[in-house]
Amino acid sequence: MHGRDFIALAVIVIATIVGVRFARLKGWLKSAPRCQACGRSEPSTTLRFFKNTGMIIMFSWETQGGTLCRSCGLDLFLRMTGHTVVFGWWGMISFFVNWAFLANNLGNAVWALTLPGQAAVATGALDGHREYALNLIAAKKDHADIVYVLRQQTGASAEAIEAWLKTLRRQ
Numbered sequence: 001m002h003g004r005d006f007i008a009l010a011v012i013v014i015a016t017i018v019g020v021r022f023a024r025l026k027g028w029l030k031s032a033p034r035c036q037a038c039g040r041s042e043p044s045t046t047l048r049f050f051k052n053t054g055m056i057i058m059f060s061w062e063t064q065g066g067t068l069c070r071s072c073g074l075d076l077f078l079r080m081t082g083h084t085v086v087f088g089w090w091g092m093i094s095f096f097v098n099w100a101f102l103a104n105n106l107g108n109a110v111w112a113l114t115l116p117g118q119a120a121v122a123t124g125a126l127d128g129h130r131e132y133a134l135n136l137i138a139a140k141k142d143h144a145d146i147v148y149v150l151r152q153q154t155g156a157s158a159e160a161i162e163a164w165l166k167t168l169r170r171q
């Protein structure tokens, strides 16, 4: 592959991540509402990773996955892939199988990256309440009360709301 091909590939991967994440935030693409691993109410999707150990002639592999959020998915990717990158090559069959496992793991990691993290979810929910917040500010409502009602309605953290209100006031 030429350097140009790598750049084209990187652009396609990044465009996929940005585009699919946007579709998830907008609700055009449905995500599972809860992560099986950490139990948090975050956008989640089905992910599967392989771990491979080469042993001259044989190889042994295991797979783990489930409905996972972005951070649990990426954690699992690192755990499974780190081992595979080091121990996966050392076998006659394993050498070839390892490419398929790594390709699967990389593909699933890219898919995990399409999930909005907690911060993006909070910002998305807050942006839906933009007019509402602007009206409260225009009506000179107490700052702490504005933060309180936005917390109730969006589930975003107080810090996320403070930061968002700052950008709103600057406009």
Ligand SMILES: [Zn+2]
Pocket (backbone or CB within 6 Å): 035, 036, 037, 038, 039, 040, 068, 069, 070, 071, 072, 073
């Ligand atoms: Zn999780």
